[in-house]
Amino acid sequence: MARHKRVLILGGIGDSRKLTALASTIPGFQVINSLAGRTCQSIMTFKPTRVGGFGGVSGLKDYLREQKIDLLIDATHPFASQISCHAAIAASALNIPHLMLVRPGWKKLEGDHWLEVESNEVAATVLPELASRIFLSIGRQELASYTHLTDLWFLMRMIELPQPYTSVPPGKILTERGPFYLGEERSLLQKYEIGTVVSKNSGGDATYPKIVAARELSIPVVMIQRPSLPEGEQVSDIESAVSWLRNYSD
Numbered sequence: 001m002a003r004h005k006r007v008l009i010l011g012g013i014g015d016s017r018k019l020t021a022l023a024s025t026i027p028g029f030q031v032i033n034s035l036a037g038r039t040c041q042s043i044m045t046f047k048p049t050r051v052g053g054f055g056g057v058s059g060l061k062d063y064l065r066e067q068k069i070d071l072l073i074d075a076t077h078p079f080a081s082q083i084s085c086h087a088a089i090a091a092s093a094l095n096i097p098h099l100m101l102v103r104p105g106w107k108k109l110e111g112d113h114w115l116e117v118e119s120n121e122v123a124a125t126v127l128p129e130l131a132s133r134i135f136l137s138i139g140r141q142e143l144a145s146y147t148h149l150t151d152l153w154f155l156m157r158m159i160e161l162p163q164p165y166t167s168v169p170p171g172k173i174l175t176e177r178g179p180f181y182l183g184e185e186r187s188l189l190q191k192y193e194i195g196t197v198v199s200k201n202s203g204g205d206a207t208y209p210k211i212v213a214a215r216e217l218s219i220p221v222v223m224i225q226r227p228s229l230p231e232g233e234q235v236s237d238i239e240s241a242v243s244w245l246r247n248y249s250d
């Protein structure tokens, strides 16, 4: 009898959880989920899940060899570009079929006032001209880009508090995990008299309501553009990733 094909799914977002759950129901495949472990409360309902970095490209190659991985799916966050590059390089070096699941970015619609910038550093340079009260909805990893803006006030939302001794811009921290809803996002922007929203163009539905609320309230959004992806096969939805996997069934 043919052995099960071993699939490594690099995850960290809701889509990767759904893909992992679906993929594990396909006969003939054995799925392993991998998380960076960015939050203490990483959602690890799927077993087996491994947590933490591999140790760069060479560590990932070692892992793929040791675990006899046959197929690699990169279903990480669109801004997690380092692991995506490592995955592409390691898979190519070991001749392992590799797929990227990349959810589409948000598109600017009528009524949106977006200023599209390439990084948090650039976002920080434009904020003083835009508003004094900012909704900084970028998570906790890149707050340092804004700490010098001591004349501004920031409402910062993240899943978990920043690590101890991290310097944080002036303002208030909210710890919450999405999905978020339009009515609450509208109230939040109004309650804190927000003049500008800063967001990564993460795509997906879970965090989009803040963009809709900003549109409704005519609040400008500084939208951080996605980093570029490595070359390779890509799909934009979970069903297509499952179909890709099925092509490798015996």
Ligand SMILES: NC(=O)c1ccc[n+]([C@@H]2O[C@H](COP(=O)([O-])OP(=O)(O)OC[C@H]3O[C@@H](n4cnc5c(N)ncnc54)[C@H](OP(=O)(O)O)[C@@H]3O)[C@@H](O)[C@H]2O)c1
Residues within 6 Å of the ligand: 010, 011, 012, 013, 034, 035, 036, 037, 038, 051, 052, 053, 054, 055, 056, 057, 059, 060, 076, 077, 078, 079, 080, 081, 082, 083, 084, 086, 138, 139, 140, 141
């Ligand atoms: N990673 C996530 O789960 C996640 C979720 C939501 C948002 N984001 C956003 O993405 C941006 C970059 O985040 P990041 O630093 O986590 O990503 P990254 O810059 O691509 O990754 C940094 C390192 O973390 C490890 N890593 C990342 N994802 C991994 C996975 N699924 N399994 C095992 N190791 C993994 C790798 O370490 P080694 O080199 O040691 O292998 C990688 O080189 C931030 O803006 C962040 O807010 C990330």
